[in-house]
Amino acid sequence: MNEKPEHFDEHLDLRVSPEFSADLNTLFKPQFSIPPEIDRIVMDRAHQQLSPKHWRHRILRHISIWRIAAAAAVIIFAFSLNLTQKPGPTTKQSLLVEVRAVDIDGSGRVDILDAFKLARYVESSDRTVKKWDVNGDGLINSNDVDMVAFAAVRLPASVLPAQKTRVQVDKGV
Amino acid sequence: MKNVIVIILLSISVMVPVLARQSDVDYPEIQSKVRFAPVHIYLDSGNKLLAAYQFELKAAPRQIRIVGVEGGQHKAFEEAPYYDAAALANDRIIIAAFDTGSELPKGRTRIATIHLQIIGDAEPDYQLKLIVAADADANEIPAKISFEKGE
Numbered sequence: 001m002n003e004k005p006e007h008f009d010e011h012l013d014l015r016v017s018p019e020f021s022a023d024l025n026t027l028f029k030p031q032f033s034i035p036p037e038i039d040r041i042v043m044d045r046a047h048q049q050l051s052p053k054h055w056r057h058r059i060l061r062h063i064s065i066w067r068i069a070a071a072a073a074v075i076i077f078a079f080s081l082n083l084t085q086k087p088g089p090t091t092k093q094s095l096l097v098e099v100r101a102v103d104i105d106g107s108g109r110v111d112i113l114d115a116f117k118l119a120r121y122v123e124s125s126d127r128t129v130k131k132w133d134v135n136g137d138g139l140i141n142s143n144d145v146d147m148v149a150f151a152a153v154r155l156p157a158s159v160l161p162a163q164k165t166r167v168q169v170d171k172g173v
Numbered sequence: 174m175k176n177v178i179v180i181i182l183l184s185i186s187v188m189v190p191v192l193a194r195q196s197d198v199d200y201p202e203i204q205s206k207v208r209f210a211p212v213h214i215y216l217d218s219g220n221k222l223l224a225a226y227q228f229e230l231k232a233a234p235r236q237i238r239i240v241g242v243e244g245g246q247h248k249a250f251e252e253a254p255y256y257d258a259a260a261l262a263n264d265r266i267i268i269a270a271f272d273t274g275s276e277l278p279k280g281r282t283r284i285a286t287i288h289l290q291i292i293g294d295a296e297p298d299y300q301l302k303l304i305v306a307a308d309a310d311a312n313e314i315p316a317k318i319s320f321e322k323g324e
Contacts (some may be wrong), residue, residue, distance in 0.1 A: 031262040067177055072183045095220060105311075111304060112255070112269035117311050119273050149255040151268040 102148040103135055115149035209240070211288050211323035212299065213267075217281040218306060218316045224249075225271035225311070226284055227304040228318055232264050236297040239266050241288035245280035254285055267304070277309060286323070 048054055104114040104121075118132055122141055133145040216226055239260055244251040254270035268285055291297055299320060306316035 008218055028275055064206055068183055076186065112225050113254075113305055113313070115269075116225040116271040116273070119271065120311065123273055137221065146255075147268060149271075150257070153255045153257050153269050155257045155259055155263070155265060155267060161175065161303060 020036045102151045104132060104148060110148070111152045112149060115152060117150050118148055187189070190301070193278045199203050200302055206292075206294055208291050209288065210291055211243075213283050213323055214245075214285045214287065214301070215281055215319045215321065216303070216306060216316050217319070218279055218308075218314055220279060221314045221316075222277040222279050223282065223284075223306060223309050223314075224273070224277050225269070225307040226250075226316070227267065227269035227306075229265070229267045229302045229304060230287060230320075231266070231305045232297040236295070237264050237292065238262050238290040239264070239287060240290050242266070242268060243286040243288065245259050245270075245285050246283035249274060249277050250282075250284050265288055269304075269309075275309070287319040 098114060102110050102114055104118050107113075118134075118140075119142070121129070121132065129140075132144060133140050134147045137143070212230070214230070215229065216223060216228075228279035239262070241261075242253055242256050244253050250270050252270070254268045256266055256268045259268035266287065268287070270284070289297075301318055301320050303316060303318040308312050308314050
């Protein structure tokens with residue numbers, strides 16, 4: 001148990017002769033000298049570039065930049081579309097149906113004369129024409145007249161939702 | 174460093190359109206002089222009784238904003254006429270009214286007054302168009318429409 005292996009022998013002579021050392025230096029010495037600082041920098045960079053963590057970080061960084069770029073592109077596109085302006089509540093088809101419904105005199109145009117003729121009809125005693133119940137409440141009255149009149153003055157390019165005008169408010173519609 | 178530059182450039186590319194749009198919207202209020210004035214609308218139906226009318230008023234874009242509509246001079250048309258509320262704060266309006274009564278005006282009469290916000294120093298280029306005028310039997314009649322600028 002107290003035996004020590006021979007190659008761990010403390011008394012083993014590891015020294016080489018100066019001649020042998022000089023020969024080794026002659027054989028393996030570089031032709032030019034590299035400062036130790038440069039050696040260290042090269043090694044550090046090599047470690048950084050080759051480490052897997054570094055590559056993951058670079059990929060994630062590139063992805064996040066592209067995400068920001070995509071978000072910016074979406075925002076610019078949205079502003080170019082002017083999404084703050086809401087489209088009108090009526091479609092062309094529903095507008096056509098409405099126009100047909102309130103063209104009282106069948107002139108092909110909805111104007112104040114349709115409302116005027118309907119108002120004269122409302123004031124008359126005979127109210128048998130059910131198709132002139134424009135708002136579909138079962139009655140033919142001033143509300144139908146107002147609806148036709150407002151259809152007549154509606155702006156074609158109106159983009160705002162229908163609102164009550166002063167007349168509507170005054171009449172309590 | 175490159176990332177910072179990219180983020181700054183992206184921020185600028187987002188902010189520039191937003192600010193441009195904002196300044197575009199605010200331009201009339203900030204840069205232009207604004208005043209308010211009424212425009213009186215007259216209709217001359219000659220010797221025929223006027224029972225209904227419809228007309229359209231518009232101006233060049235950014236010249237006016239319609240802020241209110243008032244009725245006419247004669248009792249038959251003194252109530253506020255029909256108009257699209259969307260026309261308010263706009264530069265175009267269609268106005269119409271009728272009266273089924275027997276007391277109707279004839280000749281030249283003021284049928285409506287439109288209150289306007291006039292943007293800028295230049296006088297607006299108004300375009301007034303009569304769409305229809307009718308008598309008490311709802312028959313179309315020839316009529317001449319005109320306007321006068323008020324103070």
